[in-house]
Amino acid sequence: xxxxxxxxxxxxxxxxxxxxxxxxxxxxxxxxxxxxxxxxxxxxxxxxxxxxxxxxxxxxxxxxxxxxxxxxxxxxxxxxxxxxxxxxxxxxxxxxxxxxxxxxxxxxxxxxxxxxxxxxxxxxxxxxxxxxxxxxxxxxxxxxxxxxxxxxxxxxxxxxxxxxxxxxxxxxxxxxxxxxxxxxxxxxxxxxxxxxxxxxxxxxxxxxxxxxxxxxxxxxx
Amino acid sequence: xxxxxxxxxxxxxxxxxxxxxxxxxxxxxxxxxxxxxxxxxxxxxxxxxxxxxxxxxxxxxxxxxxxxxxxxxxxxxxxxxxxxxxxxxxxxxxxxxxxxxxxxxxxxxxxxxxxxxxxxxxxxxxxxxxxxxxxxxxxxxxxxxxxxxxxxxxxxxxxxxxxxxxxxxxxxxxxxxxxxxxxxxx
Numbered sequence: 001x002x003x004x005x006x007x008x009x010x011x012x013x014x015x016x017x018x019x020x021x022x023x024x025x026x027x028x029x030x031x032x033x034x035x036x037x038x039x040x041x042x043x044x045x046x047x048x049x050x051x052x053x054x055x056x057x058x059x060x061x062x063x064x065x066x067x068x069x070x071x072x073x074x075x076x077x078x079x080x081x082x083x084x085x086x087x088x089x090x091x092x093x094x095x096x097x098x099x100x101x102x103x104x105x106x107x108x109x110x111x112x113x114x115x116x117x118x119x120x121x122x123x124x125x126x127x128x129x130x131x132x133x134x135x136x137x138x139x140x141x142x143x144x145x146x147x148x149x150x151x152x153x154x155x156x157x158x159x160x161x162x163x164x165x166x167x168x169x170x171x172x173x174x175x176x177x178x179x180x181x182x183x184x185x186x187x188x189x190x191x192x193x194x195x196x197x198x199x200x201x202x203x204x205x206x207x208x209x210x211x212x213x214x215x216x217x218x219x220x221x
Numbered sequence: 222x223x224x225x226x227x228x229x230x231x232x233x234x235x236x237x238x239x240x241x242x243x244x245x246x247x248x249x250x251x252x253x254x255x256x257x258x259x260x261x262x263x264x265x266x267x268x269x270x271x272x273x274x275x276x277x278x279x280x281x282x283x284x285x286x287x288x289x290x291x292x293x294x295x296x297x298x299x300x301x302x303x304x305x306x307x308x309x310x311x312x313x314x315x316x317x318x319x320x321x322x323x324x325x326x327x328x329x330x331x332x333x334x335x336x337x338x339x340x341x342x343x344x345x346x347x348x349x350x351x352x353x354x355x356x357x358x359x360x361x362x363x364x365x366x367x368x369x370x371x372x373x374x375x376x377x378x379x380x381x382x383x384x385x386x387x388x389x390x391x392x393x394x395x396x397x398x399x400x401x402x403x404x405x406x407x
Contacts, residue, residue, distance in 0.1 A: 018393055022390075031256075032256075034266070
């Protein structure tokens, strides 16, 4: 025990007793364990089941292995999809055509079959239209053959097919006075005549029933 | 893949061996400390060894949290002290610890009897101390621990150790004075 600690608050007699007691205590606690003490500790440790951290480690290992399998599977799937898209871009597989893109041939087929599932106003795709939505769908661009890309495709209600056919015929044959909308004539059509504010006279409304009826009749005239 | 998995498992086994090696090092340097702490409470060699073994078995189970040397020793001392107290309380009635107390410095039979008598007085005085003071004075007597080392082992500030040690010495002196002046109190 270190002897540098002050015990000045004790009397001389107490100091003597404490110092003697501490020497005894030092001696009593200097006892050594038996020679095979460490070996018996090792034996007891081995007798016990594996420690908790060991089990935890194997649980962690199992979880890590499962994660690796999932990641590898995902990577394989992504690779397969990428290869498929490359095939589609190269035009080697017709399976890549998007089914939400109606090509002219398909449109006619749908019309004949009376495909009522399509909304009459839904124009699904126009290969020639360069809108931003198409730009975000490279597979759509890849699915439309180049020779058809110039023709707009419109899905129409089969019930209005005759009307549309007539309109198309008129357009093809040329309609004499068919107005063509240009920015200029649209602006002319939209010209609004000036607003004139006039003072109006409001007839006096009377409370009496008979008189009010007379006033109303007078107004009607 | 197989090579990678094999390397990974090999890494696990290597880490396992590293931990075992560290535990072995801690066992070599701290086994006597644990034994003496237990002996300070139980004063009986067999019981003290048993309690110290139990403490090490517990330490092995949680060793992944106790790899730091200071932390391991502090944890070991506290667990050993607690286990020893539990054992002492369980066996208090059927054991006469004064008879079991050992006196390594015994020379002749008369010296041995005198040393046994002094040891019995001392243990009785120490037992009369509150537990907080008792553990401080016992740890300070083991392996020459100074105030800061005792503080680290118990997880308390050095000033607290100093004040507790002073109170423990005062209490010890008063108990011993009482035993010296009034032999009937033995």
